[in-house]
Amino acid sequence: MKSLTLDPRLEDRLRHAERRFGEVDSELASPEALASPDRLRELGRERAHLDQLVTASRELSTAIEEHQGAGELLGETDDPEMKAMAEEEIADLEGRIEMLILRVRELLIPPDPLADRAAVVEIRAGAGGDEAGLFVADLMRMYRRLAERVGWKLELLSLSEGIPGSIKEVIFTLNGRGVYGRLRYESGVHRVQRVPSTESQGRIHTSAASVAVLPEAEEVDLKIDPSDLRIDVFRSSGPGGQSVNTTDSAVRITHLPTGTVATCQDEKSQLKNKVKAMKVLRSRILDSIIAEREAERSRERNSQIGTGDRSAKIRTYNFPQSRVTDHRIGLTLHSLSAVLDGELDEIIAALRLAEEQERLEAAEA
Secondary structure, X not given: OOOOOOOHHHHHHHHHHHHHHHHHHHHHOOHHHHOOHHHHHHHHHHHHHHHHHHHHHHHHHHHHHHHHHHXXXXXXXXXXXXXXXXXXXXXXXXXXXXXXXXXXXXXXXXXOOOOOOOEEEEEEEOOOOHHHHHHHHHHHHHHHHHHHHHOOEEEEEEEEEOOOOOEEEEEEEEEOOOHHHHXXXXXEEEEEEEOOOOOOOOOOEEEEEEEXXXXXXXXXXXXXXXXXXXXXXXXXXXXXXXXXXXXXXXXXXXXXXXXXXXXXXXXXOHHHHHHHHHHHHHHHHHHHHHHHHHHHHHHHHOOOOOOOOOOOEEEEEEOOOOEEEEOOOOEEEOOHHHHHOOOOHHHHHHHHHHHHHHHHHHHHO
């Protein structure tokens, strides 16, 4: 029979979680917390997570005690029927204990506080000329189809078109449950290998597009001083009708301390363009703060997953071989058409698993 004991470090962390669970309950009832809605929400989220962890921890302790009891019974009895029952119970308990250990280890990974945020997605054509713009249109359609499949709402913020069917740059928001938590892994350089429709000799060309997925910033995330903003208005240069191109409706907002810029010219209303540009500006500033934190954490744990580094190629879409390869985890799928139709679940799940495993190893180091 296996001797089942917990790693002392794991035991210490579970005892700490139990203590913290009691502290949070006490703080939730304190006058200070009751007077602060923001603090109440923060404590409520922490308690919900700790509740799952403490429940699983208590179930694990009970299962280990029952395993020890069944082991003692097995060693004390000579009755063949009782021995068989004890052995069966021990086998069942060992499987349950292994599952509960995995569960508590997963719950000990700090949750991403931004996971349920809406996301601002920016896609820009890179190397490859017109073919890169056509690839941006493909990626835009891929995320649109994903949104349709899972019930997210897509809102277009900015669009700059190239030749018919191509997009130079597009910015849009996706709203729904768990959007940023799932799509944050899409940030990086996406590369496509295929024969362009304009290629007469059938040669394969390589083009690229960059994707940035930013958590939508809320008012409580950033306190932006209006005096730190420079707002310029100008005449829209893109398509959209006579009234768009003959009035100063386009808006460019610059955050002077950081040099961050956001522009919107899609709406006829200057006010609507200002609201959209401000949404993008806030998200870009918040994302830069997160990227700095991630870069520091990445240096500490020497990681390639979840660093926010968008300079590296993360994925290749190979049309001749109907192949999609995610270079961060070495995952290759031969289902290109399905992926481009928004079926990204397998890729996202593999990336999340790799990051969670890495974060767990870092937490237990």
